[in-house]
Amino acid sequence: MIQLRTIASRTHSVSGGRVARGFHGGIVPLRTEVASDHRVNNPVGKRGKPFVKKLAISLSSAALSGIVAFSLAPPALAESTHAGRAGAPTTVSADAGRPVAAAYTRAQKLKRLGQLTGESQVSQTDWFNTRVKWQNGSNKYGFDWNTDGCSGVTDNPVGFHFWESCARHDFGYRNYKKLHAFSHANKKHVDKAFFADMTRQCNGQWGKTSIERKACRKVAKKYYDAVVTLGHL
Incomplete structure (x- = not known):
């Protein structure tokens, strides 16, 4: 009490394959295709196309799993995405x-x-x-x-x-x-x-x-x- 003073003198890797991250950091294993010839690491050419297509599908699945995880988030997390909504104050x-x-x-x-x-x-x-x-x-x-x-x-x-x-x-x-x-x-x-x-x-x-x-x-x-x-x- 100041006034009284006056008075008183005062990207991750997992064993066995590559992984991707979902929306909340969830790790989703990517499917990898093992080719029978030396062009397994080459995503172009005739033999590379199926690999690229399957890889794209796996990545899409990773993103989808992230979205699902977000939609199932607890109410407190969901509310935090509406900080600007009118009405009761948001913490x-x-x-x-x-x-x-x-x-x-x-x-x-x-x-x-x-x-x-x-x-x-x-x-x-x-x-x-x-x-x-x-x-x-x-x-x-x-x-x-x-x-x-x-x-x-x-x-x-x-x-x-x-x-x-x-x-x-x-x-x-x-x-x-x-x-x-x-x-x-x-x-x-x-x-x-x-x-x-x-x-x-x-x-x-x-x-x-x-x-x-x-x-x-x-x-x-x-x-x-x-x-x-x-x-x-």
């Missing part, structure tokens, strides 16, 4: 099968961002689960998940864990800015969620006394006031 697979950002519109991204940065416990849980998916390689909306926690101040004031609250606050700021939508209203939306997250932590962390919880809420209010005043920096 493109990276080299290692790692999904990358789908073609969501700016409006769709903003809507999803709003859902992930709300004040409620449901929104906080949604954000947490989505972050886990990102850690496992899924980032459908292309959000920026980088964070430096509660930079400039402690992540664990009076023994309460505020790192996650600070990380979600960072997430909101970074992505509204990335989408050029860091308006006063959206900043306020993210700041209020930050305060709600910290307050829930103060009230719900296990093993704390009422005095400790009260002290935690005071610190949470200071953190919140700081981002309200200086969070735009």
Whole structure:
């Protein structure tokens, strides 16, 4: 949280014959004709014509087998050939099968961002689960998940864990800015969620006394006031 830093002084061969590749790299053996004379390697002339004809048939069979394999491909592969189709966004697979950002519109991204940065416990849980998916390689909306926690101040004031609250606050700021939508209203939306997250932590962390919880809420209010005043920096 950059804003808090300010406050705290802040072609293959197979044994026995030649092969060809189908559409998906499938290896298809080519039929070879063994002639009874020395012109077996000469594809022209009277004796060469049957060989050329049969070779062409074998190659056609190889291509056909590739087409059949393509038509029987799983739905995920078939869908990838229609990336430009209107309607639901399509996910493109990276080299290692790692999904990358789908073609969501700016409006769709903003809507999803709003859902992930709300004040409620449901929104906080949604954000947490989505972050886990990102850690496992899924980032459908292309959000920026980088964070430096509660930079400039402690992540664990009076023994309460505020790192996650600070990380979600960072997430909101970074992505509204990335989408050029860091308006006063959206900043306020993210700041209020930050305060709600910290307050829930103060009230719900296990093993704390009422005095400790009260002290935690005071610190949470200071953190919140700081981002309200200086969070735009």
